[in-house]
Amino acid sequence: MTVTAQKASTASGAPRGSLRRSRPRYGERAIQAILLLAALVSIGTTVGIVYSLIPPTVEFFQRISFSEFFTGTNWAPLFEPPTYGVLPLLAGTLVITAIAVAVAIPLGLLAAIYLSEYAQPGVRKVLKPMLEILAGIPTVVYGFFALAFVTPLLRGVWPGDGPAIFNGLAAGIVMGVMIIPTVASLSEDAMSAVPQSLRDGAYALGSTRMLVSLRVVVPAALSGIVAAFVLGISRAIGETMIVTIAAGISPTIGWNPLQAMSTMTAFIAQAGSGDIPVQSFDYKTVFAVAALLFAITFVMNALSIRLVRKYREVYE
Amino acid sequence: MTTPADVGIPSGREDRGGRLGPTRHRPLEVLFHGVLLASLVIGVVFLATLLIYVIARGWARLDSRLWENFNSIRRPERAGAQAAIFGTIWVMALTALICLPVGILAAIHMEEYADKTKWWNRAIELNLQNLAAVPSIVYGILGLGILARQFGLGTSIITAAITLSLLVLPVVVVASREAIRAVPNTIRDGSLALGATKWQTIWKQILPASIPGIATGSILALSRAIGEAAPLLLLGAVTFVAFNPDSLTSAYTVLPIQIYDWIRQSREEFQVLAAAAIVILLAILLAMNSLAIYIRNRYQKRW
Numbered sequence: 378m379t380v381t382a383q384k385a386s387t388a389s390g391a392p393r394g395s396l397r398r399s400r401p402r403y404g405e406r407a408i409q410a411i412l413l414l415a416a417l418v419s420i421g422t423t424v425g426i427v428y429s430l431i432p433p434t435v436e437f438f439q440r441i442s443f444s445e446f447f448t449g450t451n452w453a454p455l456f457e458p459p460t461y462g463v464l465p466l467l468a469g470t471l472v473i474t475a476i477a478v479a480v481a482i483p484l485g486l487l488a489a490i491y492l493s494e495y496a497q498p499g500v501r502k503v504l505k506p507m508l509e510i511l512a513g514i515p516t517v518v519y520g521f522f523a524l525a526f527v528t529p530l531l532r533g534v535w536p537g538d539g540p541a542i543f544n545g546l547a548a549g550i551v552m553g554v555m556i557i558p559t560v561a562s563l564s565e566d567a568m569s570a571v572p573q574s575l576r577d578g579a580y581a582l583g584s585t586r587m588l589v590s591l592r593v594v595v596p597a598a599l600s601g602i603v604a605a606f607v608l609g610i611s612r613a614i615g616e617t618m619i620v621t622i623a624a625g626i627s628p629t630i631g632w633n634p635l636q637a638m639s640t641m642t643a644f645i646a647q648a649g650s651g652d653i654p655v656q657s658f659d660y661k662t663v664f665a666v667a668a669l670l671f672a673i674t675f676v677m678n679a680l681s682i683r684l685v686r687k688y689r690e691v692y693e
Numbered sequence: 694m695t696t697p698a699d700v701g702i703p704s705g706r707e708d709r710g711g712r713l714g715p716t717r718h719r720p721l722e723v724l725f726h727g728v729l730l731a732s733l734v735i736g737v738v739f740l741a742t743l744l745i746y747v748i749a750r751g752w753a754r755l756d757s758r759l760w761e762n763f764n765s766i767r768r769p770e771r772a773g774a775q776a777a778i779f780g781t782i783w784v785m786a787l788t789a790l791i792c793l794p795v796g797i798l799a800a801i802h803m804e805e806y807a808d809k810t811k812w813w814n815r816a817i818e819l820n821l822q823n824l825a826a827v828p829s830i831v832y833g834i835l836g837l838g839i840l841a842r843q844f845g846l847g848t849s850i851i852t853a854a855i856t857l858s859l860l861v862l863p864v865v866v867v868a869s870r871e872a873i874r875a876v877p878n879t880i881r882d883g884s885l886a887l888g889a890t891k892w893q894t895i896w897k898q899i900l901p902a903s904i905p906g907i908a909t910g911s912i913l914a915l916s917r918a919i920g921e922a923a924p925l926l927l928l929g930a931v932t933f934v935a936f937n938p939d940s941l942t943s944a945y946t947v948l949p950i951q952i953y954d955w956i957r958q959s960r961e962e963f964q965v966l967a968a969a970a971i972v973i974l975l976a977i978l979l980a981m982n983s984l985a986i987y988i989r990n991r992y993q994k995r996w
Contacts, residue, residue, distance in 0.1 A: 422859045487729050495730075506986075507740060513978060517956075526746050554739050558736075649837070
């Protein structure tokens with residue numbers, strides 16, 4: 378053994394007994410560079426998004442003042458005369474997101490508690506994939522379901538003047554179901570990261586399973602659960618097809634979810650799906666709204682990532 | 694503070710009779726269990742309703758016209774989705790060709806080479822987490838502003854494929870990283886100890902061992918790309934297309950966009966058609982997901 382090792386090291390010219398690399402392996406280094414390049418594609422994507430958003434947005438704000446954009450109450454950029462108050466889009470986004478969140482947060486959290494604390498392995502094995510299927514259904518299908526099934530259903534059971542054909546309520550409910558898996562699976566991850574010793578301690582003190590879940594596991598996993606909520610909200614804000622199909626268009630601020638309402642994403646999809654010329658102001662308007670959407674979701678994602686990191690630091 | 698009695702804990706010991714198990718019914722516990730289960734059941738019922746509704750609504754048009762004919766605005770009874778089905782196949786094949794190599798190589802870098810103490814490697818990681826949650830329509834903006842306009846690719850198949858590749862890249866990377874991480878270090882050490890270089894170890898040992906996990910994640914990523922409509926709305930896919938794509942730069946449509954287009958038509962026949970096309974789309978997704986689960990169960994090793 379020793380002889381061969383010495384032979385090998387002398388042959389390659391390295392100092393005798395050294396364990397360091399004996400040859401510069403250029404092939405290995407080239408591969409390493411290629412791998413780094415592949416990893417940098419993701420950075421390039423972010424840079425590309427920011428780079429594509431900034432110039433048109435800057436041009437937009439050269440013509441439309443910040444105060445008109447952020448305080449105007451009428452959004453009709455494609456009409457004559459155009460108005461550029463983004464508040465109706467923000468209000469629509471807020472209302473629909475609130476409905477979605479009201480559906481997804483309780484259902485998602487309770488489902489997560491069940492899967493993490495109550496379900497027998499067999500039951501879990503059946504129910505968890507079901508939730509994952511919900512996450513895998515294309516959003517255009519959800520949109521169709523909201524428009525063709527949920528809205529007529531709501532109109533049928535609603536006493537008095539029911540929801541309009543296009544309304545925020547159906548879009549919000551369906552969107553809520555769509556983000557249940559996001560909330561549930563992230564919350565469940567956080568709950569499974571809670572050490573078993575905490576549960577055992579609580580049981581030893583005579584706690585019931587419900588008490589252990591609500592007073593020990595949920596508080597211990599709180600930062601992860603909040604991260605799940607934030608990510609769910611961010612997904613609701615960014616969801617496009619459901620609102621484009623089922624929520625309609627409204628140029629003014631409407632807080633009534635029974636009526637049609639526009640969101641930022643729906644505006645981008647509707648205005649951007651035609652072949653708009655690059656020089657046109659409509660093109661810049663689409664990018665300005667997209668920049669606002671990107672900024673909002675970026676802040677929420679950053680918050681969510683921070684919170685997840687916090688619980689990981691504590692328990693893992 | 695809630696007293697123990699409020700939450701259904703037996704307050705005295707006299708009724709326990711020396712056993713450790715619960716002796717009293719705890720209505721609140723049972724109720725809570727019921728509520729938890731109900732919250733899951735709601736999701737499952739919703740899913741079942743959606744599937745049944747779509748199949749029932751589209752049943753009348755779920756025949757060969759759907760994949761043999763092209764779209765027709767004036768004669769819905771003859772309209773089909775062949776252009777969209779072929780468009781979906783083209784876009785998916787290209788997306789796989791672009792995003793799988795990039796995603797897997799990036800995952801190898803992050804798992805095997807990246808020095809976590811270096812700020813750029815942490816930046817890559819953080820950036821990837823953030824990208825996973827960027828709204829899909831923003832990727833459409835990226836495709837429109839950079840790929841279609843700056844790079845001059847126009848609103849063509851290749852623009853769509855690159856955009857979707859970037860969209861699902863975080864999914865591929867995360868899945869591949871998990872698969873690579875699951876390979877035990879003893880295999881790395883064994884290979885290195887026998888004199889293999891780092892890349893030889895990765896290429897001959899780590900990658901083959903992690904392929905089932907990578908394949909599963911990749912299929913799931915692609916199935917997400919197949920259902921994606923929002924970014925493609927901005928990339929010209931919505932135009933009326935009555936031919937199959939024949940090159941990287943040809944005009945195209947895909948199934949989700951074709952469905953969206955039919956949903957927007959006011960005539961009832963198109964709603965039925967949309968439902969039928971949705972059944973096809975869901976069937977494709979189901980097939981892909983089943984394949985992913987099969988690969989996971991059949992080939993994945995437990996170390």
